[in-house]
Amino acid sequence: MADRLQTVFRHLGSGRPQQAISTIPVSAAAYQYSQPGCILSDEQRRFYDKNGFLVIKNLVSGDKIDKYKERFQKVCTGEVKIPGVIIMRDVAIAKSEFVPGEHAVTKIQDWMLDPVLFEYCCDPEILKYVEAFTGPDIAAMHTMIINKPPDPGLKTSRHPMHQDLHYFPFRPADRIVCSWTAMEKVDRSNGCLVVLPGSHTGELKQHDYPEWEGGVNKMYHGVRDYSPDHPRVHLEMEKGDTVFFHPILIHGSGMNRTKGFRKAISCHYASTQCHYIDVEGTTQENISDETLEIARKKFGGNIKISFKDVWRLRARLVKGQPGEIAE
Numbered sequence: 001m002a003d004r005l006q007t008v009f010r011h012l013g014s015g016r017p018q019q020a021i022s023t024i025p026v027s028a029a030a031y032q033y034s035q036p037g038c039i040l041s042d043e044q045r046r047f048y049d050k051n052g053f054l055v056i057k058n059l060v061s062g063d064k065i066d067k068y069k070e071r072f073q074k075v076c077t078g079e080v081k082i083p084g085v086i087i088m089r090d091v092a093i094a095k096s097e098f099v100p101g102e103h104a105v106t107k108i109q110d111w112m113l114d115p116v117l118f119e120y121c122c123d124p125e126i127l128k129y130v131e132a133f134t135g136p137d138i139a140a141m142h143t144m145i146i147n148k149p150p151d152p153g154l155k156t157s158r159h160p161m162h163q164d165l166h167y168f169p170f171r172p173a174d175r176i177v178c179s180w181t182a183m184e185k186v187d188r189s190n191g192c193l194v195v196l197p198g199s200h201t202g203e204l205k206q207h208d209y210p211e212w213e214g215g216v217n218k219m220y221h222g223v224r225d226y227s228p229d230h231p232r233v234h235l236e237m238e239k240g241d242t243v244f245f246h247p248i249l250i251h252g253s254g255m256n257r258t259k260g261f262r263k264a265i266s267c268h269y270a271s272t273q274c275h276y277i278d279v280e281g282t283t284q285e286n287i288s289d290e291t292l293e294i295a296r297k298k299f300g301g302n303i304k305i306s307f308k309d310v311w312r313l314r315a316r317l318v319k320g321q322p323g324e325i326a327e
C-alpha cells in the first residue's frame with residue numbers, strides 16, 4: 001500500500017509525499033506501524049514504517065534522569081527495597097569475587113512497584129509518543145535499568161542480536177513498543193544499541209543462546225540466523241535521548257570498552273487491547289520454559305503458573321482503558 005502511494009505521489013510530480021498527504025485525502029492505511037492523528041509528523045511516521053525505530057532527542061530531562069540514577073544506586077546497595085525486583089549481575093562478575101553495590105549489577109528488572117522509577121513509565125512526554133504506536137489504552141509490560149558494566153575481558157557485556165517479541169506472549173506485535181532512554185552519552189565505546197533497520201517487517205525468528213566462549217548472561221538469547229550483510233546502525237545518543245522501537249526489530253549492543261557503567265532506562269508498552277497467545281509448539285517455547293523455571297525457583301516448585309500469568313502479573317495500566325492483557 002505504502003509503495004503504491006509513493007508511486008502515485010511520483011506520478012503527481014510532488015516528490016514530497018508529506019505535502020501530497022496533506023492535500024489529498026489519503027487513507028489512514030498509508031502507514032502501517034503508527035496511529036492516524038498521532039503526535040508524529042509524516043516524516044517520522046514514514047521513517048518508523050521503513051526502519052522500525054525512531055529517536056527523539058532530549059525527551060527526558062537531566063533532572064529526571066539524575067533522580068532515576070540515584071534511586072537505582074539505592075536499589076543496588078539495598079537501601080531501597082522493591083518487592084519483586086530482579087537484580088541481575090553480569091555472568092562473569094557473578095561467577096568471580098564479591099563486588100559491592102552497583103558495580104556488580106548489570107540490570108534491574110521489574111521495578112513497576114517502585115513509585116520513583118515507575119514515574120518513567122508514566123511520563124506524559126514519553127506516553128504521547130508511545131500512544132502513536134499502541135493507541136490510547138496503554139499498559140507497561142516490562143521495566144529495566146541496564147547498567148552495562150566495563151567488559152571484564154570476556155565480552156560478556158555484549159547483548160546478542162535479538163527481537164524483543166521473542167519474550168512476549170501477546171499480540172499484535174505492531175501494538176507493542178519499547179521506549180529506551182540513554183541515561184548518559186552512549187556511543188560505540190560504551191556499547192550503544194545496534195539495530196538492523198527495516199528488520200521489523202520480517203518474522204519472529206528462532207532464538208537460542210549464542211556460542212560465546214566467555215559465557216552469556218541468563219536469558220540473553222540471540223537470533224540464530226540474520227544476514228551479516230544487513231546494514232547496521234549504531235544508535236549514538238546523548239543523555240535524555242529516547243529511542244522507540246518495534247518488537248520485531250533486530251537489535252543488540254556491543255561490548256563496553258570504557259571504565260564506566262553505561263546506563264539506560266527502558267519500558268516495553270503494549271495496547272491493553274492486545275491478547276495473550278499460547279506459545280506451545282512455537283519458537284518461543286524455549287524462553288517460556290526458562291522463564292517458568294526461574295518463577296519456580298523464586299516461588300517454589302509447586303507453584304502453578306503459566307508464561308501468560310508471569311506477564312499478566314507484571315502488567316500495569318498506565319493510560320486509558322484496561323483490557324485483556326492488563327486490568
Ligand SMILES: CCCCCCCCCCCCCCCCCCCC(=O)SCCNC(=O)CCNC(=O)[C@H](O)C(C)(C)COP(=O)(O)OP(=O)(O)OC[C@H]1O[C@@H](n2cnc3c(N)ncnc32)[C@H](O)[C@@H]1OP(=O)(O)O
Binds near residue numbers: 086109167217
Ligand atoms: C511475577 C512472576 C515473576 C517470575 C519471574 C520471571 C522473571 C523472568 C521474566 C523475564 C522476562 C524477560 C523479558 C525481557 C523482555 C525484553 C527483552 C529483554 C531481553 C533481555 O533482557 S533478556 C534477559 C533477561 N534476563 C533475565 O530476565 C534474567 C533474570 N535474572 C535472574 O533471574 C537472576 O538474576 C539469575 C540470573 C537467575 C541469577 O539469580 P540470583 O539469585 O540473582 O543469583 P545467584 O548469585 O544466586 O546465582 C545463581 C546462579 O546463577 C548464576 N548467575 C548469576 N548471574 C547470572 C547471569 N547474569 N547469567 C547467568 N548465570 C548467572 C550464578 O553463577 C549461579 O550459578 P551456579 O552455577 O553457581 O549455581
Ligand SMILES: Nc1ncnc2c1ncn2[C@@H]1O[C@H](COP(=O)(O)OP(=O)(O)OP(=O)(O)O)[C@@H](O)[C@H]1O
Binds near residue numbers: 159253255
Ligand atoms: N561474533 C559475534 N557473534 C554474534 N554476535 C555478535 C558478534 N560480535 C558482535 N555481536 C553482536 O552484535 C552487536 C553489535 O556488535 P558490534 O560489532 O557493534 O559491537 P562490538 O563488536 O562490541 O564493538 P564494535 O563497535 O567495535 O564493533 C552486539 O549485539 C553484539 O553482541
Ligand SMILES: O=C(O)CCC(=O)C(=O)O
Binds near residue numbers: 144148164252264
Ligand atoms: O541496553 C542494551 O544493551 C540492550 C537491551 C535490550 O535490548 C533488551 O534488554 O532487550
Ligand SMILES: [Fe+2]
Binds near residue numbers: 163
Ligand atoms: Fe532488546
Ligand SMILES: [Mg+2]
Binds near residue numbers: 254
Ligand atoms: Mg564488532
